[in-house]
Amino acid sequence: MATPSPSARTAMRPGDGMPRAMVTLFAVAAGLAVANIYYVQPLLTAIAAEFRSSSGTASLIVTVTTACYAAGLVFVVPLADIADRRKLIVVLISIVAVIQAVSAVAPSIAVLTVVSGVLAVSAVVAPIMVAFAATLATPDQRGGVTGRVMSGVLVGVLLARTGGGLVAQWTGSWRAVYAAAAVLMVVLAVLLHRKLPAVPVGDRLGYGRLLHSVVAIVREEPLLRLRCAYGFLTFAGFSAFWATTAFLLAGPPYHYGEAMIGAFGLLGAVGAYAARVTGRFTDRGWERRTTGALLLAVLLAWGLMALDGGGALGSLVAGVIVLDLGVQGVQVVNLSTVYALRPEARSRITMAYTGTYFLGGAAGSAVAGAAYSAGGWLAVCAAGAVFASAALVLWGVTTLRTR
Secondary structure, eight states: OOOTTTTTOOOOTSOOOOOOHHHHHHHHHHHHGGGGGGTTTTHHHHHHHHHHHHHHHHHHHHHHHHHHHHHHHTTTTTGGSSHHHHHHHHHHHHHHHHHHHTTTTTTTTHHHEEEEEHHHHHHOHHHHHHHHHHSOGGGGHHHHHHHHHHHHHHHHHHHHHHHHHHHHHSSSSSSSHHHHHHHHHHHHHHHHHHHBOOOOOOOOHOOOOOOHHHHHHHOOOOHHHHHHHHHHHHHHHHHHHHHHHHHHHSSSOOOHHHHHHHHHHHHHHHHHGGGGGHHHHTTTTTTHHHHHHHHHHHHHHHHHHGGGGOHHHHHHHHHHHHHHHHHHHHHHHHHHHHHTTTTTGGHHHHHHHHHHHHHHHHHHHHHHHHHHHHHHHHHHHHHHHHHHHHHHHHHHHHHHHHH
16 A cells, blocks of 8 residues: 655654655755754854954854754753654744844854854754654664655755855855745744644653653663764764864965855765765664774875865865765764664654764864864864774774674
């Protein structure tokens, strides 16, 4: 019997399976939602110029946003295991719409930084959507579905930079990016209110017990801890790159404007799209080998981007593609692996994993800001290589111990 389309089906149960149209809806919505915390990255030079701030002060917006997103992952995402997911998602997107409108009229960089932090706590819809999709998918399609939805998330992350840069260039104002994002979130909230399926609520835990259960899950699942470590280290390097790329490309020898800086997100999108196939490798039981190959690719990417001090455009472009393929591929394998652990607690597993992941992002952007100020692009590449090497060593040690 054919699976009904999402528009014709208003109620579903875990494991019912997801038709292609619904997977696409989840992927697009997750990508648009997560884009909100990345629009700022190609705008950093313009924001610093308007408020007469240093590159380090402007980069603090990225650090605060990433850290507060991690807080949202810890305190908001677990609610999806005990609340109506459809209502939770629509409420969060509506809050983001309001905060983006406030960001568009921020009078100072301090206000913009604080508002960005508040935004990030509410903008945790993407991991909720990924876990939601994994819950609806049948066991034999879970890796593929997770890969496709994660591909949407990762393309959203990267295209946010392109879109943010283009809108700022065309309008002559970085504020227009936030105004456009506010309108887009209103439209998305209305669409998801109409299209998301209703699914029975799972565990009936109190909020305190819910958060405490996350600690117990992490303590009892060594595979989850290992995958969290991979996520922390790879996303630290990823964030180190994107938190400082605007400054590299705005200076010599490139002297690019916001549109060209944002266009670099298109290069990363190529790698992120390619990474979707790694979910199929997980379905075939190739998690360990795939992880090792992807981590090696990340280390190689840093070497490519360091050539000629970042001044070799061809190597920089190749490095961006390989970096995003490696980092996003590891992310897909990690999530596909940990979602198989406890079906009834996928949102809490998502919180544990993605909370660690984005803490790594905050650490990476903070290290990169200091590294760029102290030693320029080569110092950033050195920091990224250290993160990648640590992940690869961890993989090697773990592989040897489990043989």
